[in-house]
Amino acid sequence: xxAPHPSAPARAARAAGSVxxxxxxxxxxxxxxxxxxxxxxxxxxxxLPVVDKPAIQYVVEEAAAAGLxxxxxxxxxxxxxxEDHFDHAAELEQTLAAKGxxxxxxxxxxxxxxxxxxxxxxxxxxGLGHAVLCARRHVGDQPFAVxxxxxxxxxxxxxxxRMLEVRDRRLGSVVALLEVPPERIHLYGCAAVEPTGEExxxxxxxxxxxxxxxDAPSRYAVIGRYVLDPAVFGVLERTPPGRGGEIQLTDAxxxxxxxxxxxxxxxxxxxxxxxDKADYLRTVVRLACERPDLGPEFVAWLRDFVAGLGxxxxxxxxxxx
Ligand code: G1P
Numbered sequence: 280x281x282a283p284h285p286s287a288p289a290r291a292a293r294a295a296g297s298v299x300x301x302x303x304x305x306x307x308x309x310x311x312x313x314x315x316x317x318x319x320x321x322x323x324x325x326x327l328p329v330v331d332k333p334a335i336q337y338v339v340e341e342a343a344a345a346g347l348x349x350x351x352x353x354x355x356x357x358x359x360x361x362e363d364h365f366d367h368a369a370e371l372e373q374t375l376a377a378k379g380x381x382x383x384x385x386x387x388x389x390x391x392x393x394x395x396x397x398x399x400x401x402x403x404x405x406g407l408g409h410a411v412l413c414a415r416r417h418v419g420d421q422p423f424a425v426x427x428x429x430x431x432x433x434x435x436x437x438x439x440x441r442m443l444e445v446r447d448r449r450l451g452s453v454v455a456l457l458e459v460p461p462e463r464i465h466l467y468g469c470a471a472v473e474p475t476g477e478e479x480x481x482x483x484x485x486x487x488x489x490x491x492x493x494d495a496p497s498r499y500a501v502i503g504r505y506v507l508d509p510a511v512f513g514v515l516e517r518t519p520p521g522r523g524g525e526i527q528l529t530d531a532x533x534x535x536x537x538x539x540x541x542x543x544x545x546x547x548x549x550x551x552x553x554x555d556k557a558d559y560l561r562t563v564v565r566l567a568c569e570r571p572d573l574g575p576e577f578v579a580w581l582r583d584f585v586a587g588l589g590x591x592x593x594x595x596x597x598x599x600x
Contacts (some may be wrong), residue, residue: 301443301506302349302422303417304342304394307410308335309355309401314555319584323357325428326364327559330566330573333364334553336390337434338426343393345439347424350394351417353401353410361517365396372382393467406525411507412515421447425528431562433549439504442544451540452532454483455504457550461492468529470536470543483541485565486527488522499543502550511513511535 312324319327325335339350354361368387375384397417401410411425424439432438442453456470471485485496505528514531521527535541551562567577 295557297566300447301420301422301424302347304339304347304350304354305411306335306338306342306350306426306428307353307401307407307412307416308361308402308428309353309410311355311404315559319356323354323360326357326360328580329431329551329553329559329563330570334431335361335428336364336393337431339365339390339393339396340434341432341439342424342426343519344434345424345443346436347439348394349397351399351414353399353413355401355404358398358400362398363386365390365393367391385440406520406523406527408515408518408526408528408531411528412512412526416513417507417511420507420550422452422506425503425505425507429502429552429554431551431553432504432546433551436546436548436550438544438546438548439506441479442504442506445542445544446508449480449542450508451542452508452511453506454486454532454541454543456481456499456543456545458498458545458547459500461495461498461588463492464495464498464500465489467502468527468532469495469497470499470501471496475542479545479547481543481545481584482539483532483536483543486529486533486536486541488527501543502546505532506520508535508540510540 297322308323308325311318311325315324315327326333328334329337342350352361352365366381371387372384375387399413399417401413403409407427414423424443426439438455442455446453454470456472459467466489467486469490470481470483472481475482481499486501487494487496489498511531513527514534515528518526518531518534521530532541551565552558553562563570568574568581570577
């Protein structure tokens with residue numbers, strides 16, 4: 280565990296006397312990462328670099344930016360790499376300090392300054408619902424956020440902040456929803472919804488995990504951001520294994536939705552999916568293009584590269600690039 284360093288927004292909120300009821304974030308990071316083998320043989324998929332930061336750092340930065348200064352990682356195998364990343368690295372820091380390399384020194388120190396980071400092991404990988412249940416003792420009887428690492432939300436967006444605000448007003452649990460084409464709904468939890476009168480907020484009346492296109496109640500996919508009422512723990516405890524033999528968070532939320540306590544925030548902003556190889560590559564390219572230090576040169580190269588791809592022989596021209 281690293282020492283607590285409340286994030287700037289959390290400090291500002293406290294100074295203004297408006298402490299949010301939600302302070303803790305849970306980040307499930309116990310997936311096997313089989314889609315990225317062999318890269319994930321000895322490295323957790325959450326540590327794969329997106330440009331020059333591991334994917335999981337973007338997620339913790341997002342939580343910190345929303346004022347959540349306590350982050351619990353629910354890890355599986357390879358706990359060590361994630362733990363080390365958010366801890367101090369004394370030797371490396373000394374070497375960089377001795378060289379006067381303050382830019383890299385900050386980059387090395389930043390992860391440990393983001394929040395108070397805690398780690399717990401999931402043990403058996405019994406599903407997302409089970410990972411969330413593992414956080415029960417740490418979270419206690421308070422609402423909390425869950426952030427999944429496969430979804431990166433652009434730092435310019437304020438999705439999590441909006442969800443926290445909706446939870447503060449409406450209580451219960453809040454999920455993030457994204458309208459997807461019907462042919463992609465089977466990849467997500469899907470929500471049946473009713474309007475609330477607020478343009479981007481809906482009442483969730485039902486949830487189903489990864490339905491077929493025919494069985495999907497809507498085109499609203501649940502993306503990896505949740506603000507959950509602690510009531511979810513009691514439900515998860517008695518939720519039997521569902522789709523894929525795993526304890527599904529969606530199934531527990533379905534029970535809460537049937538009781539009328541789940542809302543959805545409809546997200547229309549920038550989201551990057553790092554869940555499979557093609558999406559991961561798209562994410563890296565997009566974020567690299569937007570980086571002020573890399574973007575201009577990289578975009579120029581990319582234009583040439585794409586122009587040179589031509590028809591069916593994509594590899595001919597670029598081998599020396
Ligand atoms: C999980 C959830 C699913 C949700 C998705 C968002 O699925 O079970 O309901 O829509 O995350 O990314 P996974 O992608 O882990 O299979």
